[in-house]
Amino acid sequence: MKITWEKLPESMKRFAKRCSDFLSRYTTRFGITQAKVQNVRNEIKLSVAAASEKTLNVVLKTPKRTFYKLGITIPISLPIGDAAAELKPYEDNLAAKFIYMITKANAAECSMVKDTLTTFDKREHRIEMPHSCFQVMAQDCTEELKFIVLLKRDQSKKENWIYVKIDNVEVELYPKDGAIKAKVNGVELSKLPYDQPEGKFNIKKSSEGISVFAPRFGLQEVYFDLASVKVQIVDWMRSKTCGLCGTADGEIRKEFETPNKRQTENAVSFAHSWVLPGKSCRDASECYMNLESVKLEKQVVIHGQQSKCYSVEPVLRCLPGCVAVRTTTVNVAFHCVPAASNLNRSEGQSSIFEKSADIRETAEAHVACRCSAQCA
Secondary structure (H helix, E strand, O other), X not given: OEEEOOOOOHHHHHHHHHHHHHHHHHOHHHOOEEEEOOOOOOEEEEEEEEOOOOXXXXXXXXXXXXXXXXXXXXXXOOOOOHHHHHOHHHOOOHHHHHHHHHHHHOOEEEEEEOOEEEOOOOOEEEOOOOEOOXXXXXXXXXXXXXXXXXXXXXXXXXXXXXXXXXXXXXXXXXXXXOEEEEXXXXXEOOOOOEEOOOOOOEEEEEOOEEEEEEHHHOEEEEEEOOOEEEEEEOHHHOOOEEOOXXXXXXXXXXXXXXXXXXXOOOHHHHHHHOEOOOOOOOOOOOOOEEEEOOEOOOOEEEOOEEEEEEEOOOEEEEOOOEEEEEEEEEEEEEEEEEOOOOOOOOOOHHHHOOOOOOXXXXXXXXXXXXXXXXXX
16 A cells, blocks of 8 residues: 655644654564665555465555564465465355354464474474374364374384374375375375365365365364374364364363373373274284283382382283384373282273372383284
């Protein structure tokens, strides 16, 4: 926008001078930068440019000064770049298009790059992923269970796989021949973009990978390429999710909440609690680990007497007939009983997880297993 003039009344000049002085005094308070320069005489020019889908650059030029502020965050996502393509399904529905732009701008984002997890609440954790077992990256934890996103790392090739369930439709994203491929209900897609016939979601190529969009079900976007995974949820799903990505409620004290609502104190134990355990050493999925309570290898003195202790937080261990080929240490809580007590961890694994915590100690967790041909 540009305003020019030939001659101004004295009253207008005085008003303009007061406005200029006011702006000069308060610019730094609002993060605005100013510079004294000789711009075009008798002209005021305001420029607004989109720096990204969610930010603007604003520049105001007066004859003697230039004011500017870069990277101003706005409450909607502008229809440029990828966002413009994402709006195509809503071309004939202006209201739906506007709602999509708002939800995209306010989406909470979680990502996984190599072994570094960044949660919805922007907390970074380094975790060690178990081989070939799915972990719950994010899911709708209400009774509706509108979506779930699972992440798995292949044991041999060290490549990630993604499984997404939206309503009752299954989507798989996986590497093949150096590229990312997609399946819907077990059928590989030969071309993209793909629009689900009932309008539940759409899939398209995005940057170096593939994106799945299902904002109707609370899942703004799942992006997957050979190096990273990104999950975005719409604003109204905040505080309704669980999994590795967290609850998106800003509550840091709940950052390490496990499936049974217990708060653990470290990222590795937290991440392992969201593993979907294997059922058999002959399982085609090659997930050969289970979550179980482990006995502390040493006895300790609790309340003045020798005690044996069992973990009240699950620890990853290889299935019977399998041996660990890779391990890591985790710090977990233990419940202790007198050494002469009859309690042992085989007496109901689920009940031990409900016991109170007496001490915290390190335990060995298995993250990769090999099974014998004769395993049960």
